[in-house]
Amino acid sequence: MDKTPVIFWFRRDLRLVDHPALEAAAERGPVLPLFIDDAVLREPSGANRLHFLSASLRSLDRSMGGRLVVRSGDPVRVLEELAGEIEASSVVATADFGPYGRRRDERVERELDSDHFSVSFLDSPYAVPPGTITTKTDTPYKVFTPFFRAWTERGRPQPSPAPEVEWVTGPATEGIPEAPEVTADLPPAGEDAAAERLDWFLGGPVHDYHECRNDPGIDGTSRLSPYLKWGTLHPRQILARLGRSSGEDVFRSEIAWREFYADVLFHRPDSARHAFVDTLAAIEYDEGPVADERFERWCRGETGYPIVDAGMRQLVAQGWMHNRVRMIVASFLVKDLHLDWTRGARWFMQHLVDGDLASNNHGWQWVAGTGTDAAPYFRVFNPTTQSAKFDGSGAYLRRWVPEIAHLSDARIHEPARDETGPPAGYPEPIVDHAAERNEALARYERAKGHR
Ligand SMILES: Cc1cc2nc3c(=O)[nH]c(=O)nc-3n(C[C@H](O)[C@H](O)[C@H](O)COP(=O)(O)OP(=O)(O)OC[C@H]3O[C@@H](n4cnc5c(N)ncnc54)[C@H](O)[C@@H]3O)c2cc1C
Incomplete structure (x- = not known):
């Protein structure tokens, strides 16, 4: 293995298990784990999400033996500076499919990708990357049911265990951003908490999901949404464990709604703010x-x-x-x-x-x-x-x-x-x-x- 360090830029994938992009980075060389505190993303996020993000980062940092480097600022400048400091040959990250993330990543590629420094965006926060499933006439799906059929037929890789990583230590970190005070009672954050909640849900409630999911008075849904949002859990890890009971079938289709909307937004970024039709x-x-x-x-x-x-x-x-x-x-x-x-x-x-x-x-x-x-x-x-x-x-x-x-x-x-x-x-x-x-x-x- 080459000993030139690789920067791994964590974004909405704050986990170690089932992480193809991190695995690819680890195969290239020693890995410096980085999180960039980007004001553009921070500003529109409410205190609850920031609090949960902060707790998720702390959990990730613990699982890497306290090696996470956090820097704030414009991603291009941060990456450029850090690459210079550790003489890194590349940066690897999980691809982002949202409107801002795509613009940011295109800029990072345009400004930093060169003969001496490679920029790679791999994998996806979704089981099927947005933009990859189209109709027979090569147009995006606008209706869920046919999308779901195509998404189901597409299949997906099995989740992989956490990769063996040689971590790079040394560069200064600004530390994980302070979690803002919140009054809301938020769920526990991090990869272990996500796995625990998934085990709980698959161990029982999922079998009644088709009957109980609409009853707000009971704990009948998975409450996995915050973990999926920050990638402390990947949908592959859920889908690989689902059987064919009625509850599991309905649950699978709900996971697909998340994928459908990401696909719709990918094709129509303007629909984040304006009417789709x-x-x-x-x-x-x-x-x-x-x-x-x-x-x-x-x-x-x-x-x-x-x-x-x-x-x-x-x-x-x-x-x-x-x-x-x-x-x-x-x-x-x-x-x-x-x-x-x-x-x-x-x-x-x-x-x-x-x-x-x-x-x-x-x-x-x-x-x-x-x-x-x-x-x-x-x-x-x-x-x-x-x-x-x-x-x-x-x-x-x-x-x-x-x-x-x-x-x-x-x-x-x-x-x-x-x-x-x-x-x-x-x-x-x-x-x-x-x-x-x-x-x-x-x-x-x-x-x-x-x-
Ligand atoms: C007006 C409105 C706003 C919403 N805003 C969000 C949001 O900001 N973030 C968010 O994750 N979900 C949103 N949803 C979808 C849905 O309400 C939540 O995903 C769900 O309540 C999360 O709870 P759960 O994890 O227990 O869901 P479960 O019923 O256990 O479903 C499992 C997972 O499937 C996905 N899912 C389920 N239903 C939907 C759906 N209708 N659309 C997209 N994905 C779905 C989620 O990832 C969810 O975690 C919104 C729905 C409505 C009607």
């Missing part, structure tokens, strides 16, 4: 002081619709929200309050510990009817019937909205209609769902007429 580009959203006040109440979980309030309070308290409830609160913001989906998406990104541009913004667009998968414009979630259907016992509502915890299972979903009047301290509904549903449909009809 322009059919509804002319939809009228409310603005001004009343709209702002409604937005504030939505954020605080004070809409008077218990399932919406429970979800918004869970988001702040845990930096996470159950998927069914994400859909309900998103629909409420867009179709009951008539606010632009991007406002809600930004609030989510400020709080979610799993906040991910592709899954979040396309999750929002799916609900708003501006996204992929032929989401019909008339799909307006009724927050009261959704609540009764998916949280029938009211367990989720009682946990997050204590003001209404004393109400019976039948009454808890609609406290304003309780014969004793609305419970003390809990607001009346800020809007009337039936009226706002009609208003949303009228706006959609007008927007369609503008085409």
